[in-house]
Amino acid sequence: MTAYAHDIAAGAAWTVRLNRHRALRLTCLDDGANVSVLMFAAADPLERLNVPDTLKAQMSACLRPPLVLMSDMGRALATLTGSSLDWHDAVTGHSTDAHLDARWGPSDYAADRNAWRRSARAGLLDELAKHGLGRRDLHATANLFTKVVPDGDERGTLAFVPGHASAGDWAELRAEQDLLVVLSSAPHPLDPNPAWAPARIRATVAAVPAPGPDDPARLFRAESGRALAATERSLA
Known part of the structure; x- marks a missing residue:
């Protein structure tokens, strides 16, 4: 049963406190969506998502089910349990104000009102500030719903x-x-669309069962199982 739902406006940012064994489902309401994701342990935000370790330990160049999203302490923060897509970018980062200004020119609320263009970094920083965090707490984001591949050149x-x-x-x-998850629906920095066209996202939260001994993530790779076990030991 869904605990609650929230629609993230196009180009906006939002934060959710996600309790253990709750699932956050993100659904695209428009074509061409991108969601930049920061993730922190709620008990100690110094423990946060480590994208390089997540990919290296599980021998992947992208996020896809049933990968475990690992912290910089080797513990499981979350698991990507399902997706309609087989590839989510985790290597190219998020948009900045300089990127937006170079492509579309300066934008602010006074001039553009609700059409104000804001980068993912600006939105993420605003959300971090609400929780006593700041620029030093920015880390490499995952970019859900985006696929970026090698171009084949030297x-x-x-x-x-x-x-x-x-x-x-x-x-x-x-x-x-328990997690603090910070999200931005600003476009991906490599998106070639000449128009500013961020997509809306629906976020729903629901209770789900704890991962059992035959959970796909636990069996995916030895490193995946160890990350889950490390979290479970620390919370026992």
Whole structure:
């Protein structure tokens, strides 16, 4: 049963406190969505999502079910338990004000009112400030609903894949401990769309069962199982 739902406006940011064994489902309400994600342990925000370790330990270049999202202490923060897409970017970061200004020119509320363009970084920083966190707490984001692949040149250029996400696509994260999750729906910095066209996102939270011994994430890789076990030991 859904505990609550919230619609994240296009180009906006939002924070949710996600209790252990609750699932956060994010659903695209428009085509071309991107959601930049920061994640912290609620008990101690110094423990946060470590994207490089998450990918390296599970031998992946992207996020896809049933990967475990690991902290910088090797513990499981959350698990990507399901998704309508097989690829979510975790290597190219989030948009900045400088990026937006270079592409679309300066924007502020006084001039543009509700059409004000805000970067993912600006939105994430505003949300972090509400919880006593700041610029030093920014870390590498995951970018749900975005696919970025090697372009095949000698420089190792990464290419954005247009049309990867459509309205109705979804991804679900199960919290393995109490979390603070910070989200921005600003466009991905490599999105070539010439128009400013962020997408709306629906977030729903529901209680889910704890991962059992045959949970797909526990069996995916030895490192995945160890991260789950480390979290479970610390909370026993």
